Amino acid sequence: MTPERIDKLFAGLGYGSRTEARKWARAGRIMVNGVCTKDVSQKVDPALLKIDDEEPDTPGTLMILMNKPAGLVCSHSSSDGPRIYDILPDRWQKRNPPLSTVGRLDKDTTGAIIITDDTRLVHILSSPKKAVPKVYKIVVDEDISAMSDILALRFAAGTIMLENDDRPCLPAKFEPCSDHEFFLTITEGRFHQVKRMCATIGLTVDSLHRVSFAGLDTTGLDKGEFREITLDDIPQELLA
Numbered sequence: 001m002t003p004e005r006i007d008k009l010f011a012g013l014g015y016g017s018r019t020e021a022r023k024w025a026r027a028g029r030i031m032v033n034g035v036c037t038k039d040v041s042q043k044v045d046p047a048l049l050k051i052d053d054e055e056p057d058t059p060g061t062l063m064i065l066m067n068k069p070a071g072l073v074c075s076h077s078s079s080d081g082p083r084i085y086d087i088l089p090d091r092w093q094k095r096n097p098p099l100s101t102v103g104r105l106d107k108d109t110t111g112a113i114i115i116t117d118d119t120r121l122v123h124i125l126s127s128p129k130k131a132v133p134k135v136y137k138i139v140v141d142e143d144i145s146a147m148s149d150i151l152a153l154r155f156a157a158g159t160i161m162l163e164n165d166d167r168p169c170l171p172a173k174f175e176p177c178s179d180h181e182f183f184l185t186i187t188e189g190r191f192h193q194v195k196r197m198c199a200t201i202g203l204t205v206d207s208l209h210r211v212s213f214a215g216l217d218t219t220g221l222d223k224g225e226f227r228e229i230t231l232d233d234i235p236q237e238l239l240a
Helices: 006-012 018-026 119-126 145-156 193-200
Strands: 030-032 049-051 063-068 110-116 134-140 173-176 181-186 205-213 226-228
Touching (some): 006 018, 134 193, 145 181, 181 193
Antiparallel strands (some): 063 110, 134 181, 173 181
């Protein structure tokens, strides 16, 4: 890891202000390579740093995969309603740079979403050029068993035009899984895209769950649960 000022490092990780870091050092709470230090201006490798004899919480880039529950928004503003950030540890919410989602999910949509303070990763996985795969499980209001072949062709044709858009959606992969449910894989991230695509071809979405994003799925995570991930968990072709 890149050496960084002790006070800046603790502030960036959400522990507290630089002033607080100086107080901790004077109180003998901060150690570098096993030795107490009172100089928080020195640059150190985070791997050598301890506070209260414990290593700093998630130094470096923080990446999280969450199984987003319904009822939470992906906005940073609490005025928009309860946020997904509110269920993360307080310290993570105070990190600098702040955590952001890679794309967003609607308030009533559940499923896989990546949250990170790596601005470069947010840019890469949000870029239309990367064609990041997103798999949704969709429940609709009518029986689609008799029209599965037609729906597969409609979604795959790449001709679905959304209202107020100037170009059609890219081809999407349709896979039925019950009379009222199907999987849909898309490689774009337009505003309310899945619901709007379904509405365009006469289907009303009752519920929407993102099964996976960029190859990462929420297996083992209940709604509202999350786990830390690394760049190694993401298909390398998406990061190139």
